[in-house]
Amino acid sequence: MTAFIIRRLGQAVIVLLVMSLIVFVGVYLIGNPVEVLIAPDADQLERERAIVALGLDKPLWEQYLVFLHGALTGNLGNSFVFNIPALQLIMQRMPATLELAFAAALLAVGIGIPLGMYAGYRPEAPLSRAIMAGSILGFSLPTFWVGLVLIMVFAVDLGWLPSTGRGATATVLGIRTSLATRDGLAHIVLPALNLALFQLSLVIRLTRAGMRENLPMDYVKFARAKGLTVRRVLFVHVFKNILIPLVTVIGLELGSVIAFAVVTESIFAWPGMGKLIIDSINRLDRPVIVAYLLVVVAMFVVINLVVDILYSVLDPRVRLSDSQG
Amino acid sequence: MRGLRACALAAVFAAAMGTVVVKAQDLTVGLSSSVTSIDPHFHNLSPNTNVALHIFNPLILKDEHQRLMPGLATEWKAVDDTTWEFKLRQGVKFHDGSDFTADDVVATLKRIPWVPNSPSSFRIYTQGITSWEVLDPYTIRFKTAAPYPLLPLDASSFMIVPKKDEQAPTGDFNSGKAAIGTGPFRFVEFVPGDRIVLERNDAYWGPKPAWQRVTLKIIPNNSARVAALLAGDVQIIEQVPSIEYAKLKSNPDVVISQIVGNRLIYLAMDSFRDQSPFVTDKEGAVLPNNPLKDARVRRALSKAINRQAIVDRIMDGVALPAGGLLPEGFFGVSPKLKPEPFDPEGAKKLLTEAGYPNGFGLTIHGPNDRYLNDEKILQAIGPMFSRIGIDTKVDTKPWATYASQASAPTYAYSVMLFGWGADTGEVSSPLRSLIATPDKAAGMGGSNRGRYSNPKVDALLKTALETVDDAKRDKILQQATEVAIADQGIIPLQYQINVWATRKGYSYGARADEYTLAQSVQPAK
Numbered sequence: 001m002t003a004f005i006i007r008r009l010g011q012a013v014i015v016l017l018v019m020s021l022i023v024f025v026g027v028y029l030i031g032n033p034v035e036v037l038i039a040p041d042a043d044q045l046e047r048e049r050a051i052v053a054l055g056l057d058k059p060l061w062e063q064y065l066v067f068l069h070g071a072l073t074g075n076l077g078n079s080f081v082f083n084i085p086a087l088q089l090i091m092q093r094m095p096a097t098l099e100l101a102f103a104a105a106l107l108a109v110g111i112g113i114p115l116g117m118y119a120g121y122r123p124e125a126p127l128s129r130a131i132m133a134g135s136i137l138g139f140s141l142p143t144f145w146v147g148l149v150l151i152m153v154f155a156v157d158l159g160w161l162p163s164t165g166r167g168a169t170a171t172v173l174g175i176r177t178s179l180a181t182r183d184g185l186a187h188i189v190l191p192a193l194n195l196a197l198f199q200l201s202l203v204i205r206l207t208r209a210g211m212r213e214n215l216p217m218d219y220v221k222f223a224r225a226k227g228l229t230v231r232r233v234l235f236v237h238v239f240k241n242i243l244i245p246l247v248t249v250i251g252l253e254l255g256s257v258i259a260f261a262v263v264t265e266s267i268f269a270w271p272g273m274g275k276l277i278i279d280s281i282n283r284l285d286r287p288v289i290v291a292y293l294l295v296v297v298a299m300f301v302v303i304n305l306v307v308d309i310l311y312s313v314l315d316p317r318v319r320l321s322d323s324q325g
Numbered sequence: 326m327r328g329l330r331a332c333a334l335a336a337v338f339a340a341a342m343g344t345v346v347v348k349a350q351d352l353t354v355g356l357s358s359s360v361t362s363i364d365p366h367f368h369n370l371s372p373n374t375n376v377a378l379h380i381f382n383p384l385i386l387k388d389e390h391q392r393l394m395p396g397l398a399t400e401w402k403a404v405d406d407t408t409w410e411f412k413l414r415q416g417v418k419f420h421d422g423s424d425f426t427a428d429d430v431v432a433t434l435k436r437i438p439w440v441p442n443s444p445s446s447f448r449i450y451t452q453g454i455t456s457w458e459v460l461d462p463y464t465i466r467f468k469t470a471a472p473y474p475l476l477p478l479d480a481s482s483f484m485i486v487p488k489k490d491e492q493a494p495t496g497d498f499n500s501g502k503a504a505i506g507t508g509p510f511r512f513v514e515f516v517p518g519d520r521i522v523l524e525r526n527d528a529y530w531g532p533k534p535a536w537q538r539v540t541l542k543i544i545p546n547n548s549a550r551v552a553a554l555l556a557g558d559v560q561i562i563e564q565v566p567s568i569e570y571a572k573l574k575s576n577p578d579v580v581i582s583q584i585v586g587n588r589l590i591y592l593a594m595d596s597f598r599d600q601s602p603f604v605t606d607k608e609g610a611v612l613p614n615n616p617l618k619d620a621r622v623r624r625a626l627s628k629a630i631n632r633q634a635i636v637d638r639i640m641d642g643v644a645l646p647a648g649g650l651l652p653e654g655f656f657g658v659s660p661k662l663k664p665e666p667f668d669p670e671g672a673k674k675l676l677t678e679a680g681y682p683n684g685f686g687l688t689i690h691g692p693n694d695r696y697l698n699d700e701k702i703l704q705a706i707g708p709m710f711s712r713i714g715i716d717t718k719v720d721t722k723p724w725a726t727y728a729s730q731a732s733a734p735t736y737a738y739s740v741m742l743f744g745w746g747a748d749t750g751e752v753s754s755p756l757r758s759l760i761a762t763p764d765k766a767a768g769m770g771g772s773n774r775g776r777y778s779n780p781k782v783d784a785l786l787k788t789a790l791e792t793v794d795d796a797k798r799d800k801i802l803q804q805a806t807e808v809a810i811a812d813q814g815i816i817p818l819q820y821q822i823n824v825w826a827t828r829k830g831y832s833y834g835a836r837a838d839e840y841t842l843a844q845s846v847q848p849a850k
Contacts, residue, residue, distance in 0.1 A: 030725055030726055030729075031725050031726045031728070031729030031730065032729040032732075033444075033725075034444065035725075035728040035729045035732055036724060036725050036728060036729075037368070037370075037444035037445055038369075038444065038445040039369035039370065039445040039449070040745065040746065040758070040772060041449065041748060041749075041754060041758055041771070041772075042369065042445055042446075042449055042771065043449065043758075043765075043768035043769075043771040044733070044763070044765040044768070044771050045765060045766075045768065046445070046446060046448070046449055046771075047771070049446070050443070050444055050445060050446070053441075053442050053443065053444070054442070054444065078442065080444055081361045081368070081444065082361050082362060082517065083362070083367065083441075083442045083443075083444075083495050084495075084496060084499075089517070092517065093517075093518065148548055148549070148552070151549065151552045151556070152552060155552065155553075155556040155558070156552055156555045156556045159556065159557070162556070162558050163549070163552050163553045163556040163558050164542065164544050164549055164550075164552075164553045164558055164559075165519060165520065165542055165544075165558075166519060266545070266546050266549075267546050267548075267549050268549065269519070269542070269543060269544040269545070269546065269549060271516060271517070271518040271519035275518060276518065279359060279518075281725075282694070282723065282724070282725060283725070284725045
């Protein structure tokens with residue numbers, strides 16, 4: 001197990017290095033950030049002064065080396081736009097995105113698994129068919145459109161929920177989160193629902209497929225024959241088995257939700273990392289783009305590692321590679 | 326398990342209904358662009374200045390029509406050609422209780438060039454001042470190298486900070502520690518990317534704002550911003566998308582306020598190179614003699630554009646066809662410059678006269694995410710040019726790529742769409758940046774991407790920039806603009822109309838400089 005983890009971490013470092021190089025060159029090729037940031041009535045001298053101030057007058061390889069040098073000490077550069085360390089900027093916004101992703105995942109799993117299990121247990125019932133049709137809508141409808149419709153219906157027409165932004169925050173266990181206040185919960189419902197829709201549909205379909213696959217299996221028959229209740233068979237034995245593909249998908253989806261909840265964050269003006277990255281790309285704020293992508297890659301690596309380890313815990317048949325005996 | 330979940334959902338909805346009650350004296354504003362810093366000297370960016378105008382004051386303020394009015398300075402005059410004297414307002418206190426004196430002005434002038442890592446510094450407004458002299462705590466004199474009539478305009482563009490903040494880093498402003506100004510509101514909170522919270526400064530020297538607590542919310546998505554207004558989450562929004570204009574105007578719960586702004590949308594043309602990369606013959610080969618160097622060709626292009634149609638169909642009526650560099654009412658605007666009438670026949674005649682009876686090939690470029698309906702305007706202009714015989718292709722790009730490629734040193738394009746907001750409120754601004762021959766040392770032609778050059782205009786502009794007498798300067802600027810437009814240095818298309826939408830019961834004094842100021846929002850009585 002340890003050798004496995006160390007191997008994985010080594011691979012992660014290589015991926016991070018390659019990623020930083022690609023992003024650096026890519027952003028450099030798009031254009032000059034000074035043109036985007038400078039006030040229109042600034043003269044040419046001011047432009048040149050700004051280029052020097054941001055370190056953009058040096059050749060590309062020198063800029064990259066400066067970056068690497070800083071990266072080794074944990075300094076990924078200062079944002080051109082905000083002039084605070086890029087990493088600090090991302091960490092500032094991360095709680096908001098994590099909150100949203102967590103709420104969305106909770107909704108997706110909390111609603112999806114029961115619905116999927118029902119659909120798998122009684123596949124011919126009308127409710128099951130409705131659930132499956134609904135799940136198709138869930139991953140076909142564009143997030144952008146659904147978000148706006150949610151705002152129009154719940155915020156504008158009915159006036160039940162606020163239409164935009166993140167609510168008031170409170171500190172719980174040392175973390176500032178908006179899930180701890182009423183106002184915060186009201187603000188997070190619509191964006192979390194919007195974000196959860198795709199995951200929800202996936203979870204429902206996967207759960208149903210898992211149920212259909214496991215219910216006819218021998219161990220279920222034997223368990224019933226022995227006298228275990230339906231409840232125990234479903235929620236203890238079958239449940240654990242359908243979790244394996246579910247955990248993979250939820251893990252991967254969680255990663256991409258955290259990294260790329262851009263559309264939802266843009267519509268709901270949610271001050272998270274997704275919005276930060278799209279703004280930074282538009283403004284050619286290279287240090288933030290690089291830092292963000294590095295953080296995201298690191299996150300994906302960790303999530304995949306956790307998922308792999310969970311496998312070996314959940315399914316006794318799986319042995320993590322390397323161990324031969 | 327199920328019962329618990331149902332209870333939780335019910336609790337959420339119940340909580341939602343009993344959300345924070347908004348008091349009558351609170352105001353929430355929906356802003357459209359991200360604010361990057363509270364430090365008023367860090368980044369010369371409109372959204373940042375917009376927020377700074379709430380917390381700080383400049384020496385001279387501007388009203389809705391960008392006319393100068395006393396701010397922290399009560400009077401100012403040119404004592405001689407190179408000296409300006411400003412008398413400062415007495416009895417003004419900063420938010421921390423300290424008194425405002427000339428020392429704070431000096432500290433500001435020292436801080437502005439010092440701010441580290443500024444992507445766009447405010448020193449362009451202070452470098453005209455070569456030295457200063459404090460005569461007494463409420464009188465200060467500025468000396469300039471040459472006669473500098475625009476000093477009061479510069480003085481309206483930077484905010485005064487207290488002397489104890491002379492070396493305060495940007496981070497201290499963002500956290501609030503150093504965000505001490507003399508403005509109508511005090512700083513409460515800044516959540517980057519989300520909102521800025523302010524509260525009323527009861528000791529403000531000017532008219533007391535109507536709002537105790539102001540939240541400036543940043544909602545860049547157009548539809549979401551309009552939805553927030555309709556839902557009542559915000560009471561005023563800026564940058565109303567033109568598509569929503571008609572619907573909001575007919576909505577009984579919404580009040581529209583608008584004014585012709587200072588932003589010109591225009592086409593710049595490459596009149597410098599003998600061979601321009603995107604000016605070709607009909608087969609696509611670059612022409613050996615750039616037709617854009619001929620003023621008749623440029624004028625033909627201007628005649629071919631149906632400006633009224635663009636305003637009516639694309640801008641939904643929320644724009645004004647343009648014939649000059651700034652609309653009527655601004656300083657230096659000539660009443661003789663009317664929008665070029667739509668005349669495709671006249672355009673074809675001019676092309677024939679210039680030696681292009683069958684036209685030529687052209688690609689026009691522009692941004693697709695910078696100005697309101699920029700891409701659509703270009704897509705409308707393309708066929709208009711094609712109609713007079715110029716086979717035109719349209720190519721738009723995101724601003725980041727487009728602006729870099731169009732500017733020095735690449736100058737990649739031939740005909741380009743750009744906008745120009747005259748922050749100073751007078752015609753010298755576009756003349757200097759868009760029309761004057763590029764001259765790095767003199768700071769001229771900084772945004773003249775076609776590298777248009779007209780020595781007559783340059784001479785007139787130089788004289789104007791050294792004429793301190795307002796009436797004389799007005800005349801010279803008018804003349805300079807007339808010469809530039811007669812030679813078609815650029816093709817003016819339209820002036821933007823700035824639109825704000827407020828909920829019924831609120832009114833906003835629409836501003837030509839596009840700023841959204843909470844102190845100008847009034848409860849309608």
